[in-house]
Amino acid sequence: MKIIVTRPQYEITTRYLSAWAGEIISLARDKGMEVFDLAKNKAKKNELIGRIKKLQPDLLFLNGHGNDDCVAGQDDEILVKAGENHNILSGITTYALSCNAGNVLGKAAAAEAETAFIGYDDKFIFVCDNKYISKPLQDPKARPFMEASNQVMVSLLKSNSPAEASARSKDKFKERYLKYLSNKADPDSLQIAQCLWWDMRHQVCLGK
Secondary structure, eight states: OEEEEEESSSSSHHHHHHHHHHHHHHHHOOOOOOOOEEEGGGGGGHHHHHHHHHOOOEEEESSSSTTTTTTEEEOEEEEEEETTTTTGTTEEEEEEEEETTTHHHHHHHSSSTTEEEEEEHHHHHHOOOOGGTTTGGGGGTHHHHHHHHHHHHHHHHHOHHHHHHHHHHHHHHHHHHHHHHHHOOOOHHHHHHHHHHHHHHHHEEEOO
């Protein structure tokens, strides 16, 4: 299995996404899979397009800011945009951990033959603790969001279908939602629970 991961890293949000995507890269490599890590300044449009054309990956894991019709890379450079180059996703299963991209871009991509797109049709929200900005993997407030969202890729690496991978991720979101909803000790627990529920509701699986 060949996998391409984009990991822009230039402010707090992308720093968190990049760090947690690194966990998926390690897992895939431990399974003997080929992983091509487009991190930081490699998370650029020309780099991504070139890699896709050359490697013809099975999975694409996009991390970064987005909008209804696009996903961005390093320094907000647009990587993939509906109506412009969304056909590069044809034949690939894509997971976009990015706000809103499950709307226009996801639908455009999923209209291609043998193509699946998992993403979010509204904002992807997570809570973080400022004390851990320099070490995102240790942030206890961000952990439930990142583990639940990463479950998509964990499941895809186990050869689950896109629909199964999305369902298992949603199960993780729900499990953590219920945990934080009943947590009276943490003053942020209600906010965390509400945001987990939001992400679960707005994750979409399109195509294939």
